[in-house]
Amino acid sequence: MKSIFYSNNVSYAYNAKYICNKLNHISTVSDVYYNHLFSSFFIEYEDESEIMDFFINNHINVIKLNSINEVIQNISKNKNKLKYKSIILLILFIIQIINLFININDSYQLLIGLIITLISLYLNKDYLNVNVFNDSFMFIVLIVLSLLFISINLQISLTLITFILCSITIYKYILVLLKSKLFKKEENTETKALIKRNNVQLEVKPHEIKPNDIVIVKDQYTLPVDGVIIDGFTQVDQSMYTSEIPIANKTKHQNVIAGMINQSGYMEYRATSTNDENTINKRNNLILDAISSKNNLGNSLIFLHTYYPKIMIGTSIILFLVLLIKSQNILASVSFLISLLALINFEIFEFITPLNVYKTIIELSKDGIFVKNSNTIEKINDCEIVMIEKVVLIEDEPDVKDVFISEGIIPSDFYHVAYILTKNSKTKYASTIRNYLKNVHISEVDPKQFQNTTRKPIAKEEIFKNYRFSTYEQLKNKNFNLSKVEPSIQRFLSQGKNSIMFTYKDKIIGILTIQDILKDNVTSTIESLIKLNKRIILLDKEQPEITKYYAKKLNVAEYHCNLTNLQKSKLVASLYSEGLKTVYISNPIKKIPENTEVNISINSGINFDIHNADVIVVKPNIDDVLKLMNKSKDTIFTINNQISLFIQIYGSLVLLSFLSFITYITPYLNITIIYLLTINLIKKYKIINL
Known part of the structure; x- marks a missing residue:
């Protein structure tokens, strides 16, 4: 069984990686991966209770969902909540800044700062999961600030904590805004549909349409469900599926599908699906399933997952001790330590692959791929x-290229025989020959041509009894004598032409050559x-x-x-x-x-x-x-380039920390740059629509 477990409190890449590794060690789990775009774990398992026990024991709130559409609904639900939280936290941060510069009793100032910080922590409790090892760089910063900065400047420490917490919430809100934009459902049908049910005309909502209802569609209106034309002729625009705007002709008994636009005035057709089961939803579900599927495009991030955090933590601690011993300046050393530890956050990398993949899949789908x-x-x-x-x-339809009629055979007789033999035949090339005869020799295949002559057409009974049409291979397999025409047949084959031979008993009366175009x-x-x-x-x-x-x-x-x-x-x-x-x-x-x-x-x-x-x-x-x-080549090139670019940016920030360790503003600067980079990455994809 495979299910989706949605979690809105697994915030960082290292978190998800850690959880996936732990879940993979459960014996009943055969496959698990985390999709950042959907904030969901996709787990294939035999025993659900063990999975739920794991999440409960680690205090990770998850909801089990059956479809991607349900996940999208849950993502959208958080939008307003995060919006208000972001506004409140931004106001709290501004108050915290003002609190630094007002002239009041130090105790009151510290108390106000502490209350603001505690409120900020409370508002962020859903996104701060301390039960998972190495949850995020935020906690490292908070711990360092609490243990070391507290003895130097508690008020500045509290302000930095508020800034970090405010950044987390705003970052989460931007992500939800992005996802809401990405997964915004297009309305491809009208809000009301006109139908006939039991000979009574009704106006209903599209989801109320049932199979076998007669759907009435006006000119330039979108078809709400799949169906079959019950009478007449119509034209439809199917550009929603193909990106082009070819007008497709549809006649009685042919299928039409939801999302097509009627171009022929008033039309009626019989519904064959409900609104939920129509082709539009199949299309949208196919796209969403593709985006949520597991891929290996993020393999270039293995180094980041495996080594980068450990290297940064180890380097930071060693350099902190070296600087502390050499400079005897705890404030400068702590500043340097925080600035390096801040760079452990690389969740931004985790959105490079899914966003590029999403963009590619959407763009291809708009082209009918x-x-x-x-x-x-x-x-x-x-x-x-x-x-x-x-x-x-x-x-789909080949062309008739050449017609050869044997000596002594009257052409009108040959065409008449050919038309009668192919008229109701469903064998290969029959329709091609029939259409050729109808279009080119209509006067000669019409039995009425014989009415004003003393000559009578060959009777149908005679045609069906003694006349045949066959391919070269079929006659060859029947050991038919082809010696006279063999050189010509081989010449036709070398020209890419198939030979269709018409015979009367053991004689060839004519040959049509047919070629694929x-x-x-x-x-x-x-x-x-x-x-x-x-x-x-x-x-x-x-x-x-x-x-x-x-x-x-x-x-x-x-x-x-x-x-x-x-x-x-x-x-x-x-x-x-x-x-x-x-x-x-x-x-x-x-x-x-x-x-x-x-x-x-x-x-x-x-x-x-x-x-x-x-x-x-x-x-x-x-x-x-x-x-x-x-497009696939360009996507992979873009992913690799963006990952390389952000690695270079992070490397530059590390260098910045080395060069400016004596500057106390470094932690603020690094954290600000990281979140600005994240916001810029997200803005780049904000215009994407499903």
Whole structure:
């Protein structure tokens, strides 16, 4: 069982790391990690009682929640509470500053300062968890101030404590503001919906719509639930899912989904889902699940988690003693000690990865690219092999390229036979031939053409009895005599064309060649992937000559045809044994190898229920894969750069402490800079919306 444990009093990175390590030692826990963006522990376990006992014994308040949406609601609940606390603490800090300069009895001044500090501590009690070892640098500072500064200047000590406590609350409030902004739910439906239920027209709220209700949507209104058009023709704008604004045509019995915008005036459709189960919520849940998923992008912080606090504590204590012995100045030594210990706080680093991952997932989703697991961003960047099924590179409908009619066969008879044979057939290429005949030779396939002549059309019974249409492979497998047409067929294959042959008993009466059409941007996308040093492998289920033709056209050196799923898995395994990881790109219908690193499903429609895909692309565009790869590369580059930047800044602050240890303002300066850096980092992402 996997559950979410939300906690609003686990404030610092080292806290969460410590708790995760302790939880991992519980025998019934198989996996646990902490997500800073959600302030939540994601725990996979067998026995819940042991987990709850751990939290209770460590005085950590947690709430068990079933979904990310519940977590978001709890995060938002804290906003007003933290706002008022921040205002009160800021006022208390200002009063504390004023108290330093007013001329009153020292005892009264000290009493006022002590009361203000105690009130500040009380207001921060939810965020100060002393039961966890090395909870935060704040407590180290407080302890040092209490034990050492008390003998020098208690009033200054109390003012610094108030400042630190005020900073904590304001920092927490800014984080909650950020998260509320990030997770603000978009309203994609109208506040009221018009429906017909039991032949009665009603106005209801979207969440009151039930399956089988007839939903009435006016022009430019958003569809509130998924459904099926019951009559007529309509046009919808589906830019919410694809970022583009193509107007999609929908006719009777076709599906429409929540979030589409009606572009055809008045329309009616039958609801197939409730408002809670619609595609919008599936989309939003997929995004939230991706953001909350575990990833390894923060591995560069292992040094900080493991060594940085210990190094800083050890260095601070040693240098404090050295300075105290050499300078005999306890105030300067304490100032230096505090300034170094203040740098132990590195919670700011913990938001670099989730915020960048969040930003990437959101931006990709706006382009119709939905990443199901945040780890995919790292994996796709590490893959050297891109294995592509040709089906995602070609248009849904191929073209008829050539028509050859045998000598002695009247063309109108051939077209008539071809049309009758393909009219109701569901075999491959039947619809292509039928549409070609309807569009190009409509007058010749119409039986009415024979009404004004003495010649009669070939009877349907005769056509179905003695005439057939087959592919080259099918006739070859039946040992049909193809010797006369074999050279032509081989020439067509080398040109990437399939031959569809129409026969009468044991004679060929005509041949149509059909060729798949590459989608726009396919060639340029493949070229760009090659420039990214990706090794491309083209997979196809056509004849080797046709696969070779398309591989050559796309400048792809490696290709395979007619591989079974087991053979694909073996191919992936052989590449993996060479240290090469694979991205596999296919459509939802294709079976995918189980051992690929990343599976990308390119759809021809909006569908979020593809369970075996790591990435769902709702637009049938191969160039979106390139966009995903470039975005993943940029994200990892940004994360590494930001971590490197903040490490340099922290290093500069350490140097500042060394250079200015005799300046008593150093602790104030360092703490202020740290929180200003945090605020700047948060402001950078404040514009992000779900």
